[in-house]
Amino acid sequence: MAERMHKNMDKIPEPTLRRLPWYLSSAKLMKEKGETYVSSTQISRQINIDASQIAKDLSYVNISGRTRVGYEIDRLVDVLEDFLGFTNMHRAYLFGVGSLGGALLRDSGLAHFGLEIVGAFDINPRLVGTAINGIPIYHTDDFERHIKTDGVKIGVLTVPINIAQEITDKMTEGGIKAVWNFTPFRIRVSEGIVVQNTSLYAHLAVMFNRLNELVKK
């Protein structure tokens, strides 16, 4: 336990991890334009983040820049893609083939960022046994059986809020180690389970509220 806590302190901070994809996009754009080197100042100008912050964030990945020249773009793109895990395919299950779940199954773009959904679970008899975008939909009761052979570690959660916690518990008891939560419910997990919340609804709420503020002015 002490071991774990010590290691956690060394790991890359989440805000840094969240910014790295911006630098990757920026570097890819520069590469497209035919550049061979890029400095943190150039990235800074393009995406409006402090250059010292960029240099500090990039110090976590295995690349070093040259004074006045910057980072070699090809290497920066490769190192970042690798570091962010976009070059390895990570297999995942999706739970809840409703409107959003179905949409995510159809979004093959996720594969370009290392996520391959290999199976989906639902209890709707009209869905079970069918497939979306080539991804088979199984009955939720068969999850334990499938995960034993598939060894999947990531679960995408797109169920209704009233079963969000129950399905999360089922997932993690079955061996899922990371839950990508798209529901507006705040799920509880035991220590050591990774959770990422992508609340589309929270983003909408912020947008609507800020728009209202504008109108009031």
Place this chain on the structure above:
Amino acid sequence: MAERMHKNMDKIPEPTLRRLPWYLSSAKLMKEKGETYVSSTQISRQINIDASQIAKDLSYVNISGRTRVGYEIDRLVDVLEDFLGFTNMHRAYLFGVGSLGGALLRDSGLAHFGLEIVGAFDINPRLVGTAINGIPIYHTDDFERHIKTDGVKIGVLTVPINIAQEITDKMTEGGIKAVWNFTPFRIRVSEGIVVQNTSLYAHLAVMFNRLNELVKK
């Protein structure tokens, strides 16, 4: 300008706005279970957030709880849904009908949270003139013409990164006031334009990295 800055300071903080949908989900669940009152302590237990934080966050919305009893659930749900803007329909355009853009057009669940996508824009001749889920796809060149009659204020950005900035500029010049950015590119906008970034890829990066940390242990 001073006026605007003064007003901004009074507005509800973004972290609070992002937490409110959790309380709404929690209250809805309690309501389903037949409860009529809910206290911040009960919500706290359900979603693992400090009760004093919950009470403070709820002080921004027009509802007051009673000592020992808490908030009336029906009213809490109504007030939160209204405050978050989920009860009014907000019309939006979507830009870039690729894999993710197409998926979002098919996700009719967004309408339950107040977002109605009324039109999409792309330059792909195979898409222009067709519709997805009843939503017409127009040529990007026709955006200025459409927005003049539609008066849409929200734009959903799902274009490739190499045109993310260009399309953002086009949107805001045409009258879009809020950009929901799903691209991994960090867009720049002028003051007064609302931006919400939903970076699925950043969430994936965090998840992959944390999973790797687990494996290393």
